[in-house]
Every structure is written in C-alpha cells, then in structure tokens.
C-alpha cells in the first residue's frame with residue numbers, strides 16, 4: 001500500500017530523532033514539521049494541518065498518548081503513529097485505545113517508519129479498541145519487552161479492533177493461547193464468549209460434531225441435539241488450537257464454513273450464520289504439512305490472514321528474568337511461599353535452553369517456590385532444579401486444594417531421590433522430610449485460612465499455641481497471608 005506524499009508532523013523531545021526522522025521522511029517526498037513538546041505540537045497543529053502525526057510518548061510537558069484524542073477531535077481520522085521506548089504490551093494497547101494508527105517500539109527502523117507513514121496516508125483509518133471496563137492496564141497478561149515480543153504486541157494492537165482471521169504460530173508453551181485471549185479480551189467481542197477447542201485433544205471422529213454440533217440421532221450415541229463450539233462462540237471468538245492436527249474431512253468442512261460464513265450441524269439441514277472471529281494456532285510447520293498432503297492449502301490461506309509468530313523463550317533475552325519474577329509473584333498469590341531471585345539465579349535462567357518455553361519456566365518457578373528453603377533463590381538452587389527435574393505438572397495450584405500438600409511431600413521425596421540417585425538417601429529421612437514439609441504445610445495452611453491462626457490451627461488439627469510456637473520457631477511471617485489476601 002502506498003499513500004503518496006503528505007504533511008507529517010513529528011513530535012519528539014530528542015533532537016537527534018527529530019532530525020533523522022525529518023530527513024528520512026523528506027527524502028520519501030513528504031513535507032515535514034517537527035515539535036519538541038506538547039505545547040509546540042498544539043501550536044503547530046492548526047497552522048500546519050498535518051495529514052499524519054508521528055509522536056513520542058514521554059514528552060517534557062506531557063504524555064504523547066494522552067493528547068491523541070484532542071488531536072483526533074480537531075482532525076477526525078488523522079492517523080497517529082506512536083513511537084515508544086517503553087515497549088510494553090500496555091503501551092501498544094493504550095496507543096491503540098487512544099486511536100493510534102500504528103505503534104513503533106524504539107529503536108525503530110527508518111524504513112519501517114517511512115512505510116508506516118505511507119500506509120497511514122493511504123488508509124487514513126483509525127482503530128478504536130478499548131480496554132474492557134474496569135480492567136487495570138497493569139494487570140495485562142502478556143509479560144516481556146524483548147524486540148520479538150514488541151513485534152507481537154504491535155500486530156495484536158493492529159488486529160484487536162477488526163475481525164481478521166489470525167494464525168498464531170510458535171513452539172509449544174510460547175503463549176499462543178494467551179495471545180488469542182488477549183486479542184479477544186481487548187477487542188469489541190470481549191463481552192461474548194471466547195471458546196477454545198484443541199484439535200489434538202479430541203478423537204478424530206468427534207471433531208466435526210464438537211465444532212458444528214449435531215442433531216439427535218445424527219450418529220450412534222447422539223441422544224440429544226448438541227450445540228457445537230461454533231454455536232457456543234456466537235458473537236465471540238473461536239480459538240482453533242493445534243489446527244495442524246485437524247483431520248482432512250473436518251478441514252474441508254471448516255473451509256466451507258469460512259467461505260460461506262454459515263454452517264450446518266452434523267445430521268442437520270438448517271444453515272446457521274457463523275458470527276465468530278477465528279483465531280487458529282499451531283506449533284507445526286503448516287507449509288511442510290501441506291507439501292506432505294496433511295493440510296489443505298486453501299484452508300491455510302484462509303487462516304493465515306494475519307500471522308503472529310511467537311518467539312521461543314530462548315529468543316527473548318531479558319524477558320526471562322521478568323517472566324520468572326512474574327511467575328514467583330503468581331505462585332505467592334496462589335498461596336505458595338513468597339520467594340525472590342538473586343541476580344545469579346536470573347543469569348542462570350537466561351543461559352538455559354528452555355525446550356519447553358514459558359510453560360517450562362512457569363513450572364520451574366512454582367517448583368522453586370515450594371522446594372527452596374531460602375527466601376532468595378540462588379543460581380545453585382536453579383541449577384539443582386534444572387539438573388534434576390521432577391514431575392511438576394501437579395504442583396499445588398492453590399493452598400486449599402487437597403492434593404497440594406500431598407504433592408509437596410512428593411516433590412520433597414522426589415528431590416531426595418533425584419539428588420541421591422540409585423543410592424538411598426542417608427538415614428534420618430523421616431525427620432528430614434517432616435522438617436521440610438512442615439514449613440510449606442504451615443504456610444499453605446495460613447494462606448488457606450487467610451492469616452487467621454485459629455482457623456489454620458483448626459485446619460491442621462493442632463492447638464493454636466502449638467501453631468504459634470511453630471510459626472515462631474520456623475520464623476514464618478504470620479501476617480503475610482493476611483497482607484497478600
């Protein structure tokens with residue numbers, strides 16, 4: 001898309017950026033004015049009457065995002081391109097929310113900016129995604145500011161407000177479902193359902209009926225009419241996870257539905273309009289699958305309207321420390337002991353190969369939260385857990401889950417056996433395990449009782465004074481559960 005030449009106003013307090021951007025845009029044929037502050041921008045706005053506004057976020061006398069609505073009121077449809085050094089999902093989304101046309105994280109490529117200006121001139125369209133009511137922007141789910149994630153945020157910001165089909169690609173555990181949910185949650189369909197279906201988890205012969213529903217008697221065992229996921233997702237978003245595992249016949253049916261915008265149930269004749277946004281995801285290489293005859297090429301093109309490629313954790317550099325801390329906080333919020341990371345631990349985490357991506361990191365942090373005896377996790381502890389991974393799928397999710405404590409005991413035992421290999425651990429295991437389990441047991445019970453010692457003592461079946469003594473002996477902060485509640 002090219003939009004010819006136009007009047008571009010560039011606002012940035014950094015003189016070097018103003019000069020470089022002005023020269024690049026002039027070379028591309030545009031007429032450029034620059035401003036170094038919000039006040040200057042306001043002054044120039046009326047006289048220069050820009051066709052595209054390029055603005056930084058942090059300006060000496062205000063926030064570049066806050067001023068966008070005022071500019072759009074004066075010049076409706078004005079495309080605004082936001083440059084930001086903050087690089088979080090929140091900034092990308094806020095920019096979109098304020099009506100920005102595009103968002104470029106700093107440092108940006110000049111060619112990319114020139115293209116964005118040209119697209120903006122051509123489109124003169126603004127998107128208007130809004131945060132759901134009451135949503136705290138700081139609670140947004142996607143963590144990380146590495147360059148590949150900024151690219152992801154940028155694409156999400158571009159698609160939230162429209163209904164384009166999105167194909168999320170990435171290794172297992174990279175956050176594909178999280179991205180799909182973010183697109184739904186921050187778009188206009190957020191008040192309707194988000195329905196996910198995993199093609200790999202459903203028996204092949206049931207996929208069509210799961211997707212499109214079935215009529216009574218459509219096949220043996222179909223005793224009543226059942227609504228499929230398409231129907232359940234009406235008005236909302238349908239997330240087709242592991243699309244590469246979809247059987248061929250179901251692919252054909254899905255393609256027809258996407259082409260016609262309507263579907264019929266298995267065994268039914270009536271057409272039902274499909275008012276759903278489709279987001280598909282896979283960790284498989286679809287072009288290769290197509291070449292091998294396992295995936296329909298025409299369906300691929302239907303789904304691959306806007307691809308979003310998620311980086312592996314190995315490519316996310318500094319995000320690893322930020323994610324690790326986020327997962328430790330989440331573990332603490334779930335009632336597990338609150339732990340911190342020392343710099344050596346973060347460095348060790350960053351060196352790891354992470355075949356299991358973010359999910360593997362999350363599991364490791366939960367395991368460390370339960371198993372580490374110290375409040376601050378060191379590189380040695382990280383190393384130990386990476387060297388002797390124990391099964392972590394079942395670590396306690398909440399302090400109140402009855403399986404949680406048993407799992408914690410199992411983790412402790414597993415650690416002993418992992419440490420000592422085939423040799424039995426030195427004797428005294430009974431006391432040692434009990435001593436280790438006592439702390440998480442008391443902490444989890446206190447968390448479950450929301451810091452109320454009487455209730456925690458009752459839960460444990462011990463005397464309140466005994467509990468108090470144990471809390472003192474083990475130096476457990478009795479107020480922590482109350483405060484984190």
Ligand SMILES: Nc1ncnc2c1ncn2[C@@H]1O[C@H](COP(=O)(O)OP(=O)(O)OP(=O)(O)O)[C@@H](O)[C@H]1O
Nearest residue numbers: 141142143144171172173174175176177178358359
């Ligand atoms: N950027 C991120 N910020 C915070 N949490 C994340 C991020 N990416 C992934 N996660 C967390 O990692 C876990 C795995 O994410 P998710 O299930 O979305 O991955 P996936 O790619 O869909 O996995 P699979 O391919 O196995 O289905 C989830 O608990 C999710 O909350």
